[in-house]
Each structure stands twice: as structure tokens, then as C-alpha cells.
Amino acid sequence: MEPLIEIKDVKKLYVMGLEELYALKGVSLDINNNEYVAIMGPSGSGKSTLMNIIGCLDTPSSGEYKLNGKNVNEMEDDELAEIRNKEIGFVFQTFNLLPRINALSNVELPLIYSGKKKDERIELAESALINVGLEDRMNHKPNELSGGQRQRVAIARALVNNPSLILADEPTGNLDTKTGEEIMILFEDLWSKGNTIIIVTHEEEIAQNAHRIIKIRDGLIADDYLSEKGKLIAEKTKQQTISV
Amino acid sequence: MKFFSEIKENIAISYQAINSNKLRSLLATLGIVIGITAVTLMQTAIEGINLAFEKSIAAVGADVLYVQKFEWFGTEDWSFYKNRKELTMEQYDFLNKNSQTSTVMAPSTGVTRTVKFKDLSLQNVFVLGTTFEYQEVSGFNMIEGRYFTQRESDGGYPVCVIGTDISDAFFENTDPIGKTIKVGNYNFRIIGVIEKQGSLLGLFSLDNRIIIPLERFFNVFGDKRGLTFNIKAADINNVDETKEEVRWIMRKARKVPYGSADDFGLNAQEAFKSTYESLTGLIKVIGTMITGLSLIVGSIGIANIMFVSVKERTKEVGIRKALGARRSTILSQFLIESSMICLMGGFIGLLIAFPISLIIDAFVLPTAMPLWIVVLALFISLMFGLLAGFFPAYTAAKMDPVDSLRYE
Incomplete structure (x- = not known):
């Protein structure tokens, strides 16, 4: 089976005045469908750049990036916008909900940009909100919701267009430990329903929720291994394969 | 979509x-x-x-042409126009005979005189001498009485039709028809009153007028005054055609040499516009x-x-x-x-x-x-x-x- 994400020797060069800086120095990486991956690294390691490229918010200076079989590295702005709309669901550290509109309208946004009709949008947005346990908060504006609820709205928004990939950037960074744990349980749940999840974090504890951990340092992949959870799951899958 | x-x-x-x-x-x-x-x-x-x-300017009539010695809003000195020859009745007859693109025309001339009725008097009343065709050219209606007939017109009868200003001034509570007024030193019998027409550009009242047969006008006020030919075009959408025709007939009538400019004014509402x-x-x-x-x-x-x-x-x-x-x-x-x-x-x-x-x-x-x-x-x-x-x-x-x- 073809991997969902195929990254080959991706480099990202920033030119600041006379200085040239490689944020990524040649990263190669495959991520399969229904993987649950954490990308870790200290600030300045290039993990944000990698996330932006995976999220199609940015394009590599060189190298190749295929998402779902589509070559993303040579796409124009509008094509990238369409990929972001259809293939990727973003979850941000600061939630990034639009403050003036209610939860339902926020979840509706990606559907507007994919040209869905009003009735269908409402139906999909409502079921996405029900999925994250916010059926009684649909008409609340973001400032009437708690941090955890806001992040759930954001997750509902990420899910609503049924993307190939959920990309979460420090999803618990602005939440207290308990709420953060709840959000991580939600991610685990999403994974078990077949979603592919990439979490970018610098917290080891959060990363341990994922099944595979990729560590970035100085623009290169420093480490790529299975977490404790990942090992257990791999073990289980193996046994199942054997017993079959 | x-x-x-x-x-x-x-x-x-x-x-x-x-x-x-x-x-x-x-x-x-x-x-x-x-x-x-x-x-x-x-x-x-x-x-x-x-x-x-x-x-x-509605009273000027969109489909009426005015052949005159002067041009409205002419750009030359006044003396330039002043030295032109007057328009004559011979020229009018020639034009009337030869024009194909007009329905009706009438010659006219005018003076200002003081008008009196009993002990009332009005100064600076415009006295217009014209023919029986004038009403059709001008297109006004009578509110009382009638306009003069061809017989009255050709015979130079001492009859007149008056504007509403005069009617209001002299006959506030009485019927003007049949009354005799003095225009200058001559008596005229009123046979009709023209409906209110308002003023031209708010300056020149069209209701402060008396219209008398042209023949009578010549007899009492002299026939040396310049004439105006009032011509109603056959087709309101084709006034220019009539204008051209009138121009060539008038040039012929006045023997304007080929290649030289018109020695008369050919005026229309359009000039105002x-x-x-x-x-x-x-x-x-x-x-x-x-x-x-x-x-x-x-x-x-x-x-x-x-x-x-x-x-x-x-x-x-x-x-x-x-x-x-x-x-x-x-x-x-x-x-x-x-x-x-x-x-x-x-x-x-x-x-x-x-x-x-x-x-x-x-x-x-x-x-x-x-x-x-x-x-x-x-x-x-x-x-x-x-x-x-x-x-x-x-x-x-x-x-x-x-x-x-x-x-x-």
C-alpha cells in the first residue's frame, strides 16, 4: 500500500538578508494511513517548518512531498488551498476559532470553502460537534466556551470535511493537564476510528500518547521509533496476524 | 455555481x-x-x-422653423445682421409655393404698442401681425372665442385675439369677446382669447400679446417691417430635412450667389438648446x-x-x-x-x-x-x-x- 505521506529529501531554505538558513536540511519520511505520529523537537529544530510543509501551508525549497499520491511540492497557492481544505484538518495550540461566530458556524467554515450547500453544511457540522461531545454548545461563541471546549470545536472543524490527515500543533499547549488529557483521549478515539493523526509537540508526555515518535534536531530527523503504546499495538497486530 | x-x-x-x-x-x-x-x-x-x-422653451415648438433676418444667439456683430435685407412677402410666397417638407407656414411681424380699453391701459404690449395659418403653426388653443378665419385674414379685418395677461387686466369680470380695444390709435374687435402659454425662458411673456391679421397690420403700422416666416415641419423627427429645403429655397428667393453664406437666419428650438x-x-x-x-x-x-x-x-x-x-x-x-x-x-x-x-x-x-x-x-x-x-x-x-x- 502506498503511504499517505511520502517525503523525500525535503529542504527548506530561508534567506534573511545575506544570511541563508536551512530550516530543513534534507528530511525523508513516510507516514501510512491510520498512523498516530508525534513530531518532537526543541524550538528552532525545524519541526514547525516540517509541520507547515506537511500541512501544505508552505512548500519545500527542494525535495519531493506526496500527499495521498498527489505531488504537493509544485502546487500553486489555490491548489494548495484546495488540498488543505479536502485533505487536512488543522488543530492549533491557540485553537484559532473565529471569535465573532458561534461554534456551529466555525465548524461550517471548511465546508463553505469546499462549496457545500447550507443544509448539508449544518448537518455535517452538527454531527461533527456531537462527535466531540458538544451537542449542547453549538450556538455558543468561542468566548463563551472553556479552553477544552474550544479545542473540541477546533477538532470538530478539523474533522468535518473528512480529511486524510489531522495535523495538530501543540494541541494541549494552552490547556491544563486534565483538559489536555481529555483531548488526548479524544485523539486516541479518532485514531481508533481510522483517522491518521500527526501531533507536533515538545512535551514528552504528550508524545507518548502517539504510537510513533519522530524527533527533529537541527533540521534533520534525529530519531524515529515506536512509543511504548506503539510497541504494544505492533505486538498485538503481529499476534493477530499469526493467529489468522 | x-x-x-x-x-x-x-x-x-x-x-x-x-x-x-x-x-x-x-x-x-x-x-x-x-x-x-x-x-x-x-x-x-x-x-x-x-x-x-x-x-x-416648449412654446417655441420643436418642429417649427423660423426664417428671420437675425440669427438667435448669432456670433457676429449686431451690425452684420442689421445690414441684411429684410424678408419680403414675395420671398414668403416663393417659399410657400416650393416647400414640400412642411405642413403649414405663416409670415409674421410685430411691434410694441400701448393698448387701451375704456380708461384702462397696458404699455409695451407685443402686437403680432400674421395670417390665419399661424395658429396651426404655433399649435396654441383658444380658451374663449376663436382665431381669425382666412377671410378675416386676407381681408385685413380689424379683429384680434388676445393673450391671457391682457384678458385678465381688462376683463376680469366680464366677457372679452366682442369688446373693442384700442391698439395704438386703431380699434380692434376681440374675437378670441389664447390659452395661457407662460413665458419664454421666464423672460418674455407669451400671454402679453395681441394677434391681428397681417393685412391689417400692414395698413395701420406700415409694411416696411421685416418679416418672420414661421414654418411647421412635416415630420418632427426630420426637422433637419425641412431646414435644408427651406435654406435652399430661401437662397434662391434671395438670390444668394453660390458659395457665399446665407444672408438670413434659419432659427429653431434647437438653437436654444x-x-x-x-x-x-x-x-x-x-x-x-x-x-x-x-x-x-x-x-x-x-x-x-x-x-x-x-x-x-x-x-x-x-x-x-x-x-x-x-x-x-x-x-x-x-x-x-x-x-x-x-x-x-x-x-x-x-x-x-x-x-x-x-x-x-x-x-x-x-x-x-x-x-x-x-x-x-x-x-x-x-x-x-x-x-x-x-x-x-x-x-x-x-x-x-x-x-x-x-x-x-
């Missing part, structure tokens, strides 16, 4: 944005409000003056420009506020882009927002201008606000909205999603 639904969504988004910034949007559009008020009032005033003008337009055209252009300037100032205000709005909402743009908004979507979102602000301004401007135009109409000068002015005003506001919004919207559209998401 997607294009329209996107516009629909963007209208909803813009409505929300404007609604949550009511005061700011209102202040931003104040310039447009003032601009549209000014432009609309300017246009309604121009329109009103135009209508008033049209009305005031072109003079009016050349006089007022510049005023209209300057007026429109000055009021238009306020619209430009207004749209600069909109552009300014849109730049602020875009800057403020950098993060929103980033979020929308991350969720799949294209450049064109963002562009149209902000364009629609600025257009809606301007349209709102235009609408308020119209709401202000309308009662003001009514007040001006009642007390100062006639105004008119036809639908096209309303539509034009709204269209102009929309255009200025698009114009003012373009650069801010373009700035938003080409924002980098990574940078704008990071913007706090």
Missing part, C-alpha cells in the same frame, strides 16, 4: 463583520454618505433645471467634478478603514486560508465588505438627499429625482466600494498563510 455560492457566503460574512463594527463602519462611510448626497442633489438640481428649461447646453454644460461638468471629489475623499476613507480592518484580521485571513479559502475567496470577501459599506453609505446618502431635494423643490428651484439617478448613485457607491476595497483586499488575498497564522 460555486462562484455564486461563494459570493453569497461572503455577503453573509461581510454583513457579520460590518454588524460587529457598526460605529466604525458608519463613520467610515460618512464620506460616501456626504459624497452621494452632494452628487445626487447636484444631479437632481441639474435635472430639475433641465426640465424647467424644456418647459420654458445648444446655447443652453453650452452655457450650462461647463457648470454641470464642474459641479459634478466637485461633488465627485467628495466621493473620492470618501472612498479614501473607506480604503483606509479597510486597510486597518485587513491588518486587524490578519489572523482570521490565516485561519480561513488554512481551512481552504483561496486567494480569490479572500479577495472577494474584503471587496464585498467595502462595497457593502459604500452601498450602505450610498443608501443613507439617498435617504438624506431625497427630502432635501423636496425642500429645494418647494422653496428654491424645481428639482427632479428620477429612478436613474437613484440607480446611478447606488451604482457609483458600489464602484467606489470596489475601488476603495481593491488594494486592501488584494493585500489580504496574497498574505502568506504561515505568517498570518502566527500574527498576534
